[in-house]
Amino acid sequence: MEHVDGNAIAGPLAEFFAFDVTTATGRCVGCGSIAELARAMVYRSGAGTVVRCSTCDTVLATLVESGDRAWIGLRGMSAIEVRRAPSAG
Amino acid sequence: MSFITRGFSGRSRDRDERLPPGQTLVSDFPVLSAGPTPEVDTADWEFTIRTEAGVHRWNWDEFMALKIDDVDTDIHCVTHWSKLGTNWRGVSLDTLFEDVETEQEYVMAHSYGGYTTNVPLDELLDGKAWVAFEFDGEPLDPEHGGPARLLVPHLYFWKSAKWVHGLVMMDQDEPGFWEQNGYHIHGDPWKEERYW
Numbered sequence: 001m002e003h004v005d006g007n008a009i010a011g012p013l014a015e016f017f018a019f020d021v022t023t024a025t026g027r028c029v030g031c032g033s034i035a036e037l038a039r040a041m042v043y044r045s046g047a048g049t050v051v052r053c054s055t056c057d058t059v060l061a062t063l064v065e066s067g068d069r070a071w072i073g074l075r076g077m078s079a080i081e082v083r084r085a086p087s088a089g
Numbered sequence: 090m091s092f093i094t095r096g097f098s099g100r101s102r103d104r105d106e107r108l109p110p111g112q113t114l115v116s117d118f119p120v121l122s123a124g125p126t127p128e129v130d131t132a133d134w135e136f137t138i139r140t141e142a143g144v145h146r147w148n149w150d151e152f153m154a155l156k157i158d159d160v161d162t163d164i165h166c167v168t169h170w171s172k173l174g175t176n177w178r179g180v181s182l183d184t185l186f187e188d189v190e191t192e193q194e195y196v197m198a199h200s201y202g203g204y205t206t207n208v209p210l211d212e213l214l215d216g217k218a219w220v221a222f223e224f225d226g227e228p229l230d231p232e233h234g235g236p237a238r239l240l241v242p243h244l245y246f247w248k249s250a251k252w253v254h255g256l257v258m259m260d261q262d263e264p265g266f267w268e269q270n271g272y273h274i275h276g277d278p279w280k281e282e283r284y285w
Contacts (some may be wrong), residue, residue: 010209045121046168047247047267052124059124059203064271066284 022046026077036080037061051076105173106165111276112171116235119170123266124232127201127252134236136220137255140191146184148234152220155180160219162242164249165278177240182213193258198239201252201275205273206218206265208241208248208256217243220253245276245283 022038033055041052048064053064053076060076075078106268108114131149146234147155160177198206212218221240222229229235233249241248247267268274273282 028211036262040204043121043122043124045274046119046166047121047123048270050123057124057203059266062267062270064267066271069271069284 025081028053038044109213115170140258167245177221179219182218195259195262198250
């Protein structure tokens, strides 16, 4: 199967990141808990922000910011669920 | 073996030559942590070096019986602070690797709490790195990585893994925790190797 470049996911990802992502739920790869990201434990340090599962401490996500550059890592979530408007889909 | 810092040629009105580019001097010791502080009792503490041939292991008492170095060195955090003339006591990685035979050239340091960071082996030997357990004459505080942390002062301080638990030899350089998430694979402060 042919692949396309990352531009192809701009549309789908806009659905995930164009709203308050903390209302989304994610599934922890460590313990399988499904919880709103707002319930996760967030550790802020100068090096970056680390988001951990409130059930098992697994690192769900990392955020690193430096001036005009920023990184997001989603290493600890097997999936993220967002609620769509009822008319959608 | 003692570790001697580079000479300092006196106070200057200009930028301190010991300060890498983009760094600012601090007198306190900022704390940067990616999670809760692990509470590790020295009675339960263990340090291991894992190679292709097996595992070398030290408990706290065995570790304390090794040759201990006094280390005076400058440290540089990627978040732009540097601290000059810090004083540590610890065991040199040269001592720990004395009886370790390995063909593998890269190291992943693992910490209690799950943090990892990668360093090439040749940057840990020849007086360049320690497992430190004292800072300023006091046992290393848990929030600064006690009971023991890696000390690799020639690289940015995120490489000096707190709560170090062991080293795993690797055939290839692989990124550790922060290195996977935006930080530089190597981290030389004199080259400002901060990010990818």
